[in-house]
Amino acid sequence: MCTGYYNHDAGHLPEFPGIERYAGRLVHPQHWSDDIAWGGRRVVVIGSGATAVSLVPEIARDAAHVTLLQRSPSYVLSRPSVDTVARGLLRWFGPAVAHRLARWKNVLMATVLFQACRRWPDAMRNTMLKLARKQLAPGFDVATHFTPRYDPWQQRMCFVPDGDLFKAIRAGRVDVVTDTIERFTATGLLLSSGAELPADLVVTATGLRLQTLGRIALQIDGRAVVPSGLVNYKGLMFGGVPNMAFVFGYTNASWTLKADLAATYVCRLLNHMKATGMRRCVPGLDDAALPLAPWTDFSSGYFQRAMNELPKQGAARPWKLHQNYFGDAMALRWGAVDDGVLSFSA
Secondary structure: OOOOOEOOOOOOOOOOOOHHHOOOEEEOHHHOOOOOOOOOOEEEEEOOOHHHHHHHHHHHOOOOEEEEEEOOOOOEEEEOOOOHHHHHHHHHHOHHHHHHHHHHHHHHHHHHHHHHHHHOHHHHHHHHHHHHHHHOOOOOOHHHHOOOOOOOOOOOOEEEEOOHHHHHHHOOOEEEEEOOEEEEOOOEEEEOOOOEEEOOEEEEOOOOOEOOHHHOOEEEOOEEEOHHHOEEEOOOEEOOOOOOOOOOOOOOOOHHHHHHHHHHHHHHHHHHHHHHOOOEEEEOOOHHHOOOEEOOOOOOHHHHHHHHHOOEEOOOOOOOOOOOHHHHHHHHHHOOOOOOOEEEEO
16 A cells, blocks of 8 residues: 555645635645746745745745744744755765765765754754754844744755755745734735635645545455554554555654655565465454554644544554664564564465
8 A cells, every 4th residue: 555644635724714715826735736826926835844844935926025933933044055964975975885885875874863852852953953043133032933832853854955945035025924813804814813814725725634545445354444543553554454565754854764664574474375376365453452552643633634534553663664664674674584484375
């Protein structure tokens, strides 16, 4: 199952009072089209996640003005768009070695950042806010507009290439407003503070909706399989479900890292079954002995809205879902396929 976890029919749109009265153009990024024009126009982008901080600097190049309207801030970090270390490795070692070294360097950096945020959240929060202040003009209200209510990596980080968002703010092409929407008007938005934002174009970067296993109706011997009743096994199979694997990437790193590991493990599993003459494999699950927990402790809205529909995880391997590439690499690339939990039959 390589169905991803987003519902591509429609993104998440909160119920904004008066939205039907708005006379300008309203668009959700999931349904962007070529006829959307923003050159010379006043644009409001609602949201504070990766989509919003990616759109705003690009729109600001041609718009008359852009306002980033957020209910609450996210952690925003600047990263260089060119990996100078990777380019140096390429010159010194050639493509084959350089690509491997650069990959492991990036995996290690992401892992260290995540673990540091989880172990020393206060210190990492202060470091990130200090970096944001350096990117912005003196006196900018970082406490209001770039200080989240949650600890680092309880939600996804927003990385902006070469600080393009901060540059647009410093240049005066972008305003950041942290407030809630009272209602839409015919010409823009009225905020809870009483302020009004005029807008010719409103972009609702308000999040996505999740779905499990592509909304495919699964059955085992005529019995419906409900995703919320399933329990994770090694991050790519489910207890009691035979001959099925799925790809579900990391929440704290690149999706493809876990996809690669899943593909490797599935090949190892198929080769083992071929070599032993087995036709059926199923993770054995003792429901009574396994305390369960939600699929993830991620606090992002799109996960929280779908948590009741997602599978569960256990408290320890192989039922616990680990957000750690190195641990998963050990288990999926080199760990035993026939581990005493996965049962086989012909």
